[in-house]
Amino acid sequence: MVNASHPSxxxxxxxxxxxxxxxxxxxSLKHSNSYGYDKITTTIIQVFSPYxxxxxxxxxxxxxxxxxxxxxxxxxxxxxxxxxxxKRNKLNYRPISxxxxxxxxLERVVQTRLINHLNDCNILRNEQYGFRPxxxxxxxxxxxxxxxxxxxxNKTLIGGIFCDLEKAFDCVNHEILLLKLKTYGIxxxxxKLYKSYLNNRYQRTLICDQTDNAIxxxxxxxxxGVPQGSILGPLLFLLFINDLLIFVxxxxxxxxxxxxxxxxxxxxxxxxxxxxxxxxxxxxxxWFKNNLLSxxxxxxxxxxxxxRNTNQIEIPIDYNNTTIPISSATKFLGLRVDCTLSWRDxxxxxxxKLSNICYLIxxxxxxxxxxx
Numbered sequence: 001m002v003n004a005s006h007p008s009x010x011x012x013x014x015x016x017x018x019x020x021x022x023x024x025x026x027x028s029l030k031h032s033n034s035y036g037y038d039k040i041t042t043t044i045i046q047v048f049s050p051y052x053x054x055x056x057x058x059x060x061x062x063x064x065x066x067x068x069x070x071x072x073x074x075x076x077x078x079x080x081x082x083x084x085x086x087k088r089n090k091l092n093y094r095p096i097s098x099x100x101x102x103x104x105x106l107e108r109v110v111q112t113r114l115i116n117h118l119n120d121c122n123i124l125r126n127e128q129y130g131f132r133p134x135x136x137x138x139x140x141x142x143x144x145x146x147x148x149x150x151x152x153x154n155k156t157l158i159g160g161i162f163c164d165l166e167k168a169f170d171c172v173n174h175e176i177l178l179l180k181l182k183t184y185g186i187x188x189x190x191x192k193l194y195k196s197y198l199n200n201r202y203q204r205t206l207i208c209d210q211t212d213n214a215i216x217x218x219x220x221x222x223x224x225g226v227p228q229g230s231i232l233g234p235l236l237f238l239l240f241i242n243d244l245l246i247f248v249x250x251x252x253x254x255x256x257x258x259x260x261x262x263x264x265x266x267x268x269x270x271x272x273x274x275x276x277x278x279x280x281x282x283x284x285x286x287w288f289k290n291n292l293l294s295x296x297x298x299x300x301x302x303x304x305x306x307x308r309n310t311n312q313i314e315i316p317i318d319y320n321n322t323t324i325p326i327s328s329a330t331k332f333l334g335l336r337v338d339c340t341l342s343w344r345d346x347x348x349x350x351x352x353k354l355s356n357i358c359y360l361i362x363x364x365x366x367x368x369x370x371x372x
Contacts, residue, residue: 009185012117016064017109019057023049025108029101036100037075037204045101056102060109067192073103075219076203076227095170097203097227107231110193114186114235123184124238125245130258131234137333140257144264144332147253148305148341151266157273157304158266159315161281162330164299165288168259169237170225173292174198177226177240184239197232234258240291247287251276257333274315277302281317281324301327308340 026049029042045052063069080093115133118124124132129140144160151158165171178195186194201222207215226233226240237258244261245254253264265280267273281302288294302317302324317324329338329345336346 009121009123009183011185011187012113012190014064014189015113017057017060019053021109021112022057022060022105023053025105026053028108029104034098036098036103037077038100038102040101042101045105056105060106063106063193064109064113065189067189067196069106069193069196071200073100073106074197074201075100076201076222076229077216078203078205080205080207095205095228097229097233098206099227099230104231110197111231111235113190114232117185118239121185124242127245127254128238128242128256130256130260131238137257140255141333141335144255144262144337145341147264147266152305152307152341156266156268157270158264159273159277159302159304160262160264161277161284161324162301162303162332163261163263163284164296164301165259165261166294166296167225168293169228169233171293172226172237172240173224176291177236180239180243194236198226201227203227244284244287244291248280248283252280260333262332277315278317281319285319297322297324300324301330303327303330303337303339305339305341308342 026046029046031046032042035041059070076097076099078095078097080090081096083092083094085092127143129135129137129143148158148160177198178191181191181194202219203222204219205217209215226236241256241259241261245256248254248263251265251267253266255262255264263280263284265273265277267276285295297319302315304315304326315326327339329336331337336343336349338345
């Protein structure tokens with residue numbers, strides 16, 4: 001389920017926070033009118049920061065020293081964020097957790113220490129691009145296109161499996177995650193703090209009716225998953241999925257951005273190329289199964305990249321009576337990638353978006369002139 005213990009990874013160091021650090025964190029918070037169940041916004045926190053920095057510093061240090069994350073900071077109001085498609089289909093919404101601002105301050109303190117530990121010990125793999133300093137979608141898409149072009153220029157076969165995980169953040173198993181944290185040197189009070197952060201969390205759903213009245217559900221206990229919209233959640237997910245790269249790395253090129261996963265396979269021999277792709281897909285599903293995650297087979301795609309004058313190779317993948325057919329194009333981190341890297345589909349997509357924006361600008365032009 002997870003790798004064996006890593007004796008070479010030292011235990012995470014303990015460092016207190018200071019009022020200066022707390023003040024810096026408060027100033028770095030994004031201005032927002034959204035708030036958690038306590039209805040306290042970042043604006044209020046920033047206005048009164050000179051009066052609350054000292055007590056917040058004390059609370060954060062007590063949390064670090066005792067390994068206890070305050071229970072009152074573990075209540076999340078979940079708002080469904082519409083993505084695209086049919087608004088009546090609940091699968092087309094992404095749940096965003098609205099947490100108290102005080103929770104974000106403490107999470108930032110904890111996150112800073114965790115990132116320092118991960119960087120000092122080189123724990124996160126280089127193929128992990130999400131939620132890390134100086135590694136973003138540009139780096140990930142550059143790596144993807146560079147590997148494909150390099151293989152095509154060398155007349156080597158190359159294909160990619162673009163995985164779509166079902167509710168990945170919401171399905172993270174706490175016991176498995178905590179076991180992995182131990183293998184990465186997060187022990188003693190640090191381990192207790194992350195266990196406390198994950199346990200006894202509660203959430204409720206908030207929606208607005210047609211007259212903009214807020215309707216909330218009752219509070220329900222969260223038994224698995226990491227909160228989307230939190231500070232620590234994405235980083236904990238990176239640690240949860242980190243050993244997947246060890247599992248598939250030998251003959252493949254993985255590119256990960258949180259739960260967006262692409263695995264490239266390249267080979268000069270057609271027979272070996274097909275076998276390695278099929279073996280890789282079986283191994284991927286085995287890892288997901290062992291870690292209580294699952295692929296959305298309807299959205300997972302296989303692409304065989306070719307030059308414009310070459311036909312695609314049919315490599316149907318069968319797993320548990322489900323076939324993953326080969327696709328000619330897919331979307332990865334906002335980039336529309338087709339099998340020949342022609343960028344025609346991506347240009348058409350951007351053109352359509354720009355056309356819609358221009359239409360809106362033209363419509364509000366008269367209103368802006370009138371207000372001026």
